Amino acid sequence: MDGNVTIKTIAQKTNFSLTTVSRVLNGTSEKYRISRVTQQIVLDEAKKLGYIPNMAAKTLRSNKSHTVGLIVPSLSNPFFSIVASTVSKMLHAQGYVVLMSDSDNNEKEEKKMLQALQAQNLVGLIAIPLGERRNYELLNQGIIPTVFVDRFFPGFNFYSVSTDHYKSSFQLVQYLINRGHQKIACIQGDEKVISNTYRVQGYRDALRASDLKYYYLGGVSFTEEEGYLETKLLLQKKDRATAILALSDTILLGVLKALKEAKIAVPEEISVVSFDNSSYLDYLEVPVTSIAQPITQIAQLAVKLLLEQINDKSKSKREESEQVILLDSSLISRASVLDLRNR
Amino acid sequence: MDGNVTIKTIAQKTNFSLTTVSRVLNGTSEKYRISRVTQQIVLDEAKKLGYIPNMAAKTLRSNKSHTVGLIVPSLSNPFFSIVASTVSKMLHAQGYVVLMSDSDNNEKEEKKMLQALQAQNLVGLIAIPLGERRNYELLNQGIIPTVFVDRFFPGFNFYSVSTDHYKSSFQLVQYLINRGHQKIACIQGDEKVISNTYRVQGYRDALRASDLKYYYLGGVSFTEEEGYLETKLLLQKKDRATAILALSDTILLGVLKALKEAKIAVPEEISVVSFDNSSYLDYLEVPVTSIAQPITQIAQLAVKLLLEQINDKSKSKREESEQVILLDSSLISRASVLDLRNR
DNA sequence: GTGAAAGCGCTAACAT
DNA sequence: ATGTTAGCGCTTTCAC
Numbered sequence: 001m002d003g004n005v006t007i008k009t010i011a012q013k014t015n016f017s018l019t020t021v022s023r024v025l026n027g028t029s030e031k032y033r034i035s036r037v038t039q040q041i042v043l044d045e046a047k048k049l050g051y052i053p054n055m056a057a058k059t060l061r062s063n064k065s066h067t068v069g070l071i072v073p074s075l076s077n078p079f080f081s082i083v084a085s086t087v088s089k090m091l092h093a094q095g096y097v098v099l100m101s102d103s104d105n106n107e108k109e110e111k112k113m114l115q116a117l118q119a120q121n122l123v124g125l126i127a128i129p130l131g132e133r134r135n136y137e138l139l140n141q142g143i144i145p146t147v148f149v150d151r152f153f154p155g156f157n158f159y160s161v162s163t164d165h166y167k168s169s170f171q172l173v174q175y176l177i178n179r180g181h182q183k184i185a186c187i188q189g190d191e192k193v194i195s196n197t198y199r200v201q202g203y204r205d206a207l208r209a210s211d212l213k214y215y216y217l218g219g220v221s222f223t224e225e226e227g228y229l230e231t232k233l234l235l236q237k238k239d240r241a242t243a244i245l246a247l248s249d250t251i252l253l254g255v256l257k258a259l260k261e262a263k264i265a266v267p268e269e270i271s272v273v274s275f276d277n278s279s280y281l282d283y284l285e286v287p288v289t290s291i292a293q294p295i296t297q298i299a300q301l302a303v304k305l306l307l308e309q310i311n312d313k314s315k316s317k318r319e320e321s322e323q324v325i326l327l328d329s330s331l332i333s334r335a336s337v338l339d340l341r342n343r
Numbered sequence: 344m345d346g347n348v349t350i351k352t353i354a355q356k357t358n359f360s361l362t363t364v365s366r367v368l369n370g371t372s373e374k375y376r377i378s379r380v381t382q383q384i385v386l387d388e389a390k391k392l393g394y395i396p397n398m399a400a401k402t403l404r405s406n407k408s409h410t411v412g413l414i415v416p417s418l419s420n421p422f423f424s425i426v427a428s429t430v431s432k433m434l435h436a437q438g439y440v441v442l443m444s445d446s447d448n449n450e451k452e453e454k455k456m457l458q459a460l461q462a463q464n465l466v467g468l469i470a471i472p473l474g475e476r477r478n479y480e481l482l483n484q485g486i487i488p489t490v491f492v493d494r495f496f497p498g499f500n501f502y503s504v505s506t507d508h509y510k511s512s513f514q515l516v517q518y519l520i521n522r523g524h525q526k527i528a529c530i531q532g533d534e535k536v537i538s539n540t541y542r543v544q545g546y547r548d549a550l551r552a553s554d555l556k557y558y559y560l561g562g563v564s565f566t567e568e569e570g571y572l573e574t575k576l577l578l579q580k581k582d583r584a585t586a587i588l589a590l591s592d593t594i595l596l597g598v599l600k601a602l603k604e605a606k607i608a609v610p611e612e613i614s615v616v617s618f619d620n621s622s623y624l625d626y627l628e629v630p631v632t633s634i635a636q637p638i639t640q641i642a643q644l645a646v647k648l649l650l651e652q653i654n655d656k657s658k659s660k661r662e663e664s665e666q667v668i669l670l671d672s673s674l675i676s677r678a679s680v681l682d683l684r685n686r
Numbered sequence: 687g688t689g690a691a692a693g694c695g696c697t698a699a700c701a702t
Numbered sequence: 703a704t705g706t707t708a709g710c711g712c713t714t715t716c717a718c
């Protein structure tokens with residue numbers, strides 16, 4: 001009643017021992033052949049008293065917390081929040097509880113959060129890391145099963161799940177090239193994040209594959225402002241690109257703003273494509289062709305791999321589990337690309 | 344080294360007692376006048392050994408977990424994810440850790456999550472509740488300081504922080520009326536959530552205040568599909584509205600889709616306004632006038648109120664803390680409303 | 687089929 | 703300025 005019902009209370013009320021009560025409440029009755037009657041008495045009393053187990057005690061005793069950590073660069077980014085949403089739901093369904101940390105795109109913060117998480121007896125960790133691999137090297141010698149999502153570092157014995165950024169980017173640029181574009185500019189996000197790196201490589205390699213010499217790369221962060229500024233810059237070049245590849249939808253919005261201000265028509269005067277395929281792309285002034293990542297699939301796979309590791313007691317196995325899993329994206333074609341071959 | 348360094352290990356290595364080590368590591372050295380030398384020795388050893396405190400033990404012993412629960416209807420909704428992001432960052436900065444739960448807009452799930460959270464010795468809870476008040480009545484007799492965000496139920500001794508939905512809606516409708524609109528339709532979300540209820544009331548009262556008889560209310564959930572379907576329905580009425588009020592941006596996207604399909608021009612043939620002011624509204628085919636909620640402010644205030652309660656040991660005070668705090672929104676005027684007075 | 691007792695890592699009252 | 707000790711709520715040997 002007074003909010004402090006423990007198994008001891010129940011033991012006293014029912015005149016059974018702590019042990020018996022504990023066993024009943026943990027579903028190990030069968031294993032210890034506790035009589036149906038006893039079970040019922042204990043269960044009834046627990047319900048009547050509104051017993052709520054004390055996780056801290058369980059965790060301390062068993063050294064297993066049923067807690068999974070989740071660290072993301074920023075929840076205000078839809079991509080990450082959908083991952084968080086999916087991960088959270090799946091894990092809760094499995095009886096885990098999720099400790100969420102928003103590293104705010106700040107590596108110092110990320111480090112602090114990782115440390116805080118380590119004190120929580122986590123049974124697992126799902127991380128969308130920032131650019132600093134050392135933050136993850138401190139991770140308790142890989143004692144906590146960890147899965148990287150979207151971004152990763154080579155050389156960790158963790159699973160990583162992400163879109164095949166390189167391939168996606170390559171295909172997207174090829175899509176432009178196939179429509180006659182020869183001068184394609186790219187506005188990137190943060191150079192330190194590996195998904196960005198791969199996208200840029202895909203961009204570069206697609207150009208090379210078609211022997212295109214025009215190469216323009218700008219941008220330093222995945223923000224609307226950057227997209228805006230970089231587009232302003234881009235428009236001042238005498239040799240203007242015929243297409244812009246925005247490496248995220250946030251960047252895209254900035255690009256569109258700058259183009260609108262300069263009264264440059266999309267796609268008549270310049271074509272635009274992006275990564276992310278946000279739901280509003282269909283409703284923009286000109287619907288924008290974009291790469292759709294299989295976000296939910298990625299998150300689901302990450303959780304599955306994590307649970308697998310958690311349930312796999314044989315740690316030896318885990319030692320050699322470095323594995324990067326790349327999922328294909330889909331190119332959603334809309335009206336923002338002009339076919340230059342028809343001119 | 345082996346990942347199981349406790350204060351006992353440090354005590355042995357340094358030949359100090361558990362107490363001393365504990366005190367040094369908890370920053371209570373001053374209070375107990377532990378010598379600088381001792382402090383340094385202990386601190387050095389802790390660092391050398393890579394000591395990580397065991398939170399479960401701390402929590403068990405002190406019955407205070409430094410863990411705050413956060414429960415949201417769905418992280419994939421930008422409004423909620425921004426709240427989550429802000430809350431998480433602020434709380435982490437204060438040394439708290441955040442247990443996140445996505446109730447998936449499902450009251451059964453919400454109940455389960457609330458129960459799971461209760462087992463975690465939470466020191467506080469921030470909740471964006473669904474429609475079921477009973478889920479919160481079970482909340483440990485209000486022993487855990489709780490703050491409702493965005494939505495709330497009357498009769499709880501919790502603080503609630505939200506936008507003044509009624510007023511916002513009233514103003515928005517008045518804005519339409521001022522521009523000569525007399526037939527305004529409203530497409531709502533989930534009737535069970537109080538923010539929706541208030542918005543609908545604001546809509547109704549604004550009409551009444553101007554003696555307008557036209558009243559059209561449709562919709563059952565905050566989704567694009569609903570917005571789409573309801574608009575289809577709406578368009579079949581012989582007496583068509585001159586303006587549509589979409590109670591969320593998700594609904595809005597559906598509305599726009601239906602209008603586009605029907606080739607009805609915005610704002611020439613019909614005006615549209617919405618709630619949420621998502622960042623992409625500026626870039627839509629027709630930028631849409633919308634109500635911007637002070638999301639970050641709301642989240643910040645909620646955290647402040649929570650921390651206040653947590654630090655306020657005098658529970659008596661908390662007993663009478665029911666208080667609903669309403670923040671003003673801003674009306675962001677864009678091109679989606681036609682001024683009928685000029686015709 | 688059930689119970690007694692030890693102990694997980696930590697803190698705090700009570701020493702000195 | 704530092705140490706001893708009890709105990710938070712729970713699980714788990716070991717015992718009968």
